[in-house]
Amino acid sequence: MYSDKVMDHFQNPRNVGKMEDADIIGEVGNPTCGDIIKVYMKIEDDHIKDIKFSTFGCGAAVATSSMVTELVKGKSLDDALKVSKDQVAEALDGLPPAKMHCSNLAADAIKDAIEKYRSDSEEKDEE
């Protein structure tokens, strides 16, 4: 069902865990549909300095979370925003069709975090 790469990221997820001193936390999903992804970021000079995730969900949800954190780590926020769901799936050598939409939310969590971070910054700028 899953590619070897998905299995590898599921079994040995990169950047898993919570971050006490995150600059911002992104979150998507809800428990009803069975997938929740949280990403924690440290941001410096508009770049993702460090990133962690925690995920409630199936194998695909864990693996896409792990993969997306790898893909955006160190990137500028603008570049991170460009990472798409399709790219994540591709980097994992594909996902089963049924999992493409519902368990491939990790890129959205990144966007959520970056958008929150930017609107927080704007608020601060306005202060």
Add this chain to the structure above:
Amino acid sequence: MYSDKVMDHFQNPRNVGKMEDADIIGEVGNPTCGDIIKVYMKIEDDHIKDIKFSTFGCGAAVATSSMVTELVKGKSLDDALKVSKDQVAEALDGLPPAKMHCSNLAADAIKDAIEKYRSDSEEKDEE
């Protein structure tokens, strides 16, 4: 499907063949339903002296023809009339249910012959 006895009578039918000088010939069935039985009899002193049959039909039709000729041979006409279909089937250690009614006509052929014989005799008596 068939008992060993049916198979024996089918493979080695007793009294099979036509009779040139029969006193009377009984016949039942029609080719549409797939079974025709003819019995040829020589009658002496109201007893069945000799009997032969020819049959167009399935294994059961042949075997019941063979068996019924054995059962009535030598019997008085009255006794021959008493031979029932069930008796024939029983003597063959049974018949498949589907064959009980449609391919167990041999006893009827006997009756047909005897009735014909008797009405012929009456006609003669009346002459």
Add this chain to the structure above:
Amino acid sequence: MDKRYYFDHAATTPIDEKVFQEMEPFLTEEFGNPSSIYQEGQKANQTIMEAREKVQDLINAEDSREIIFTGSGTEADNLAIKGVAMALKDKGKHIITSEIEHHAVLHTCEFMEKHLGFDVTYLEVDGDGFIDLEDLENSIRDDTILITIMMANNEIGTIQPVKEIAEIAKDHEVYFHTDAVQAAGQIEVDVQELGVDLLTLSAHKINGPKGVGALYVKKGVKLIPQMNGGAQERKRRGGTENLAGIVGFGKAAELARKRLPEKQKKLIKLRDKIISNIEENISKAILNGPRGDKRLPNNVNFCFRYIEGESILLNLDFLGIAASSGSACTSGSLEPSHVLLSLGMSHEVAHGSLRISLGYNTTEEEVDYLLDKLPGVIQKIRDMSPLYDG
């Protein structure tokens, strides 16, 4: 056991040794449920995918997802007819079929009439079992939603003009299903070339196991599933898959495809030898079905006048020969074959039919044995018949 001479390959075929070998692991160690996500299940799932591709190849389907595995050819016929009819019932409730279909099609059509308010036209056939294409076209109505005509007849081997039927169906925008249970493995069956929308197969007619069939459903064809349950077969046929059976079907399909050209050449020769030998050596023997190209390579069917079929079969059986009289499926019935009656034959003659059907492994020696014994058997029974005058 004495040597047996098996001439009833149209009823069922022996499972090929290679097919059994392929099945065996799935009847012993490999028992995963294809729906399960752990190793055992995934292995089973993968195996079914491979079998599906082999069946796809046999009929040159565009996509393996066009193949739905079922529990028999009968189920595939039922699914095709009921599935399409229920999907299109708002468009119309008229189905066209022929008088000489297998009971799996005929009785399903009768079910649609009796229980679901459909109207069915049963096309007549000519003396060789062919439908008339003009007849077919004339019988299409505005509310016709499905034509179901078999590719090759199981009793008399008649091969219908399926490609032409498909064209007529397409012209009138009506779905076309064909029962290719007897055709597959005997003649080329190429769904794309033929242009059919749905097509039925059965494993046990091509040296695979009994109890597994398949329905080809062209992409885009509307079909309401008839076996409601789990999400198997992409939600089109519920029920835990007959894993070993499907594996065997796949292997049988692969072998059937590979063997086809050689088998065809060999069986046509044997078939024609049997036909001409019987015609020479047995009087009042009437060949049922056409001669030549339009007849299945493995089918011979004669009526022998004045006698009845079951008696022939039993006598042959004593001699080690297995053959059939009409469809094996109808042997429970006492009516003569509906196919033979449709050819215009009388009941009496129809009762006296014998079908001899060959397999890829039938040998010339076996055929010679049959031809050596048959005249004596026919004579023996005729000698007993009140209809026969010598």
Add this chain to the structure above:
Amino acid sequence: MDKRYYFDHAATTPIDEKVFQEMEPFLTEEFGNPSSIYQEGQKANQTIMEAREKVQDLINAEDSREIIFTGSGTEADNLAIKGVAMALKDKGKHIITSEIEHHAVLHTCEFMEKHLGFDVTYLEVDGDGFIDLEDLENSIRDDTILITIMMANNEIGTIQPVKEIAEIAKDHEVYFHTDAVQAAGQIEVDVQELGVDLLTLSAHKINGPKGVGALYVKKGVKLIPQMNGGAQERKRRGGTENLAGIVGFGKAAELARKRLPEKQKKLIKLRDKIISNIEENISKAILNGPRGDKRLPNNVNFCFRYIEGESILLNLDFLGIAASSGSACTSGSLEPSHVLLSLGMSHEVAHGSLRISLGYNTTEEEVDYLLDKLPGVIQKIRDMSPLYDG
């Protein structure tokens, strides 16, 4: 291959070696079509009769002719519901079932609603999965023609009060069908003692082959055949019989009957050991389904809060353990199990379920291995979960 620990016997079971041995001849030399009248066919026919008697014995049917072989448990469920409904539709069009039936029943009921104009009542269940008998009786209407309630649930092992249901059905002159696919071989199933009219079985849940099931139909019960075709199964289910599959089913039924008392004793002990061990060693683990007598001896089902089932299964799979989360049939779907939701559970909790199901050959060592590994797996996944706070 590393040793595997198979805890998914409710999804499917390994074929017993003795079952395979019984099947093998019918996948090799013995290939006759049971409908044929020559030796090969008669042998096949006889063999099916014997298998039928063994299935009869498993459920103590009065007559072997009350058993109809089908291509799966799913087909038997479909046949029961559609067959009775179509036979009695002039009497009424109301069916009663429960919310926690297998999809083979639920989706068939939905089919009857959507396509055939029937009305279906889906009885709710309590927190342990039991229907309420008063509820049932109250839902019976003048036009009710069938009650279909499963004997034992495939996910949570709840054993329904089938005998009481049968009495209510009889009082109201309504047919009663029960799906005993999960019950047979686990608990006593005696159709005469229970008083049911129709009952479903599946071979692959009792160490038989996949792709063969059976429907018990009490003498006199009206049923319209759903698989239209040949005259097989006394005209109640067309299609060439899955000969080897039926033979395997027969043997599996025989073994299941013999093994029952010992198996039950053993599995109840193992089951209760697993339950108490998990409750002791894993926090926030919620047992689904009842305890004790009213639970199948081979079923354990827990929800582990804060985590999702598939992740549990994949992690167990790495460790050699096969188990399931909800019915294997539903694993194609993304919705959590309808059974767990019917118990009143939230979606979130329902997603985190694990079913452990045992077989007659499950050993205490295997159970110990599972119990040794499970807490670590649960903890590992919880550590990743945003819902879990340590």
